[in-house]
């Protein structure tokens with residue numbers, strides 16, 4: 001059972017929550033206390049999960065030199081970031097860009113206090129990740145059957161069948177398992193998402209044993225009102241917000257607004273990608289993740305502690321932008337580089 005650390009909602013809003021999410025009637029979570037949203041719920045500190053080296057690069061057409069990926073990760077680990085997703089142990093036939101996962105894991109300097117999670121879709125990926133020295137893995141599924149099929153070639157139920165042995169092995173190996181649920185606000189194949197489609201998958205990931213679940217607006221189509229509706233529904237289910245993270249792509253320029261909405265529910269873990277790198281190979285038209293630089297600029301402006309040096313992240317982003325031969329899409333990086341007299 002999970003216990004919401006939220007405050008009681010205004011009673012007038014509760015019937016609305018029931019209308020939004022009929023599953024509430026059948027929920028197995030005990031809490032009747034649901035979180036309200038507001039400035040008073042902003043977390044004092046946020047852990048930024050850097051996904052640039054994985055989510056950011058996986059969609060690049062030209063395979064990025066392994067040494068450059070390693071240098072990128074090493075530069076990022078010097079900025080105070082505590083979680084840096086390093087690579088994915090997925091099929092190289094499906095995502096060739098991640099085919100050097102073993103070499104990346106072998107080449108990076110493992111800095112004390114920094115975790116380097118890797119994506120794994122099945123036991124084969126888990127075993128390869130463990131052999132490469134991963135201490136945390138990220139399993140991933142989706143809120144829609146269509147996206148799940150396109151992304152990992154199986155149904156949502158089958159994805160959980162694949163995860164079961166991962167949890168068993170991870171428990172024995174002392175490896176932490178994080179979960180990601182894609183297309184929580186919109187799916188390229190099924191359109192806008194109702195919270196009632198998303199809540200059960202998130203709940204299942206938590207119940208299966210993920211220490212944290214990341215809510216992915218994979219397509220980057222969500223707006224703040226939609227994000228709010230999803231968060232209300234998760235809250236009405238009593239899901240533990242201290243175990244949720246927000247993962248927004250910025251296709252429609254809505255990512256920061258959606259993240260701010262999540263922060264107002266007390267969510268204190270935000271995924272982002274330096275220089276706004278990225279896009280999902282199975283999500284046509286989706287642009288990169290929200291830029292880490294932009295997230296840091298907003299968080300620091302709100303007085304939220306991250307422990308991350310924004311200038312250092314800007315430098316790492318400039319390095320990878322040069323490798324890729326195109327400028328960063330981070331507005332904050334561009335502005336601050338211009339201020340430094342380095343263009344942008």
Ligand SMILES: CC(C)(COP(=O)([O-])OP(=O)([O-])OC[C@H]1O[C@@H](n2cnc3c(N)ncnc32)[C@H](O)[C@@H]1OP(=O)([O-])[O-])[C@@H](O)C(=O)NCCC(=O)NCCSC(=O)C[C@@](C)(O)CC(=O)[O-]
Nearest residue numbers: 089090091094121124125140151152153180182216218280
């Ligand atoms: C899941 C599979 C493997 C199923 O793919 P499949 O073809 O159904 O799997 P299979 O079990 O039939 O195996 C086919 C071949 O793949 C191999 N194989 C099987 N598993 C692995 C593995 N782990 N590592 C390496 N090789 C593997 C296996 O050995 C075999 O090799 P063959 O006999 O043909 O030579 C495939 O669909 C896949 O790799 N998909 C990758 C999907 C992906 O990486 N998508 C992008 C990341 S998700 C994302 O970006 C969203 C997220 C997380 O950021 C959040 C958000 O924004 O929403």
